[in-house]
Amino acid sequence: MIFDCHTHLFLPGQVGGAWGAAAKRAWNMEVIATPEQHEACVRGFDGAIVLAFDAPATGCLVPNEDVARYVATAPGKLFGFASVDPNRPDAPRLLEEAVKEHKLCGLKIAPIYQNFYPNDPKHYALYAKANELKLPIMWHQGTSFVPEGYLDASRPVELDPIARTFPDLKMIIAHMGHPWIDECISVVRKNTNVYMDLSALGSRPWQFYNALVSAIEYGVAHKILFGSDFPFFTTQQTIDSLRSAGRFAVGTPLPPIEDDVIESIIHRNTPELLGLV
Template sequence: MIVDCHVNLWKPEHVRPLFAVGTAYSRPGSVSPQADPDTVYAAMAEVDKAIAFTLRYGDSAGIDGDDDVTAEAVAKYPDKFVGFAAVDPRRPDAMALLERAHQDLKLKGVKFGPIYNGVSLLDPRMVPVYEYCVANNLPLTMHMGTTFAENAPIEYGRPMLVDEIASRYPDLKMIMAHMAHPWADECIVVARKRPNVYCEVSALFYRPWQFYNILISAQEYRISERSKIFWGTDYPFAGVRESIDGLRAINAQVEGTALPRVSSETIEAIIHSNPFEHWWHGGLQT
């Protein structure tokens, strides 16, 4: 089984000019602005399941999405998609939107971008989000680390903030996206320390030297042995096949050297990781 744990959804009307400006610096090559349910479903042909969500990052990354597009994707392709709600705690209706997404749209988790919304994990506006997630067994996926977006305070992407929240809410399942690059070692030690914290490798393969060092560090801290690291693409910022191939080829750059190797066990455990067994208390039946 292969589960893509990080898939973005939006429609053309959700795209703002900032998207084109920022994504020019996000990775080699271009990033398609197309991420509607049909396009994303076709792109997910090689995976069994995909955890998908929209983005409410209109003033930073240039996507001002709507949970209805996520619910539409789940309704149209229920065997493929599991939907998460998007939360922007700056909005006065943030909790009303979250409750609707969970109770009416039947979305199964929450996505939040501290740097994109300019709201720290320690901000009091996040307290009702955490409490709602705990009360309703909803995992919280967080964009952690840096970004291409200019209007985003990067300090809010530090994994040490996750350590504090994980301590306050031990029943809150928290997932750090993108291994919180470039602070991957912070991400790894927090995930090792906190039973309720996980991480994932979406959108990392196209920086192979950084990715290699992240995976070696994960092995050395032994979190790769403990179902703590999950696989994803961050589509449309990366595709399924290139993400799998990039992970499996990670050792090519150190062939002929005495540098350590990322084990095949680590690589395949990540590719075949199953968030449905770990991110929800009692697991999630899909």
């Protein structure tokens, strides 16, 4: 199995405001990911999670309905995660609606794009609803290129009280919480149902190598999920960067990254781990 746990759909006009302007500065690109482009990215692989995005604070709005419509074209291969801005007063109801009406099977939230503090008690009703519905939550905990985002809300350790409150709630920390990777690993190690994905790290090879070594040394490489962050990177690019991540150690005293560790990440059965199937 090769399953990409972190991909996006961005139709024309859905990324604007601060998010769109910052993406142009950081990536020199218009952020577009059509269904046709997404299908081409995951063609030949076993499946992917496709993420909605409800982030009015920074100008990124990918409706749950659009993701639901697309993933319905490949049931059993594509899995849609809803996005609900936790600042919305009816956030728990909107999440339940996304599940019951649109058949979405997870929740994507991102403090640095939605401008909220994860451990604020007023947001716990949303987490409780996800827990009730047995939905995994994917968190963007880590840095971003959007100046208006709440960087201080984005540290992985912010999720530890939530994991303790809802020990059965499956959560994924995207991008291994970069640049707070060891902090992310600490949260993942102590909480049974918290995982991390390595999406977007391949573009920083030295950081990527050290992240993998640290995960191995802490004994949590089995909790790394494979993801690309399409359209910023493709599934195949991420496979290639992962298989070359250990090159820094060749012919040196640096810790090696064994091939079986790399292949176990690439072939991880993420749908089963997250209860999607």
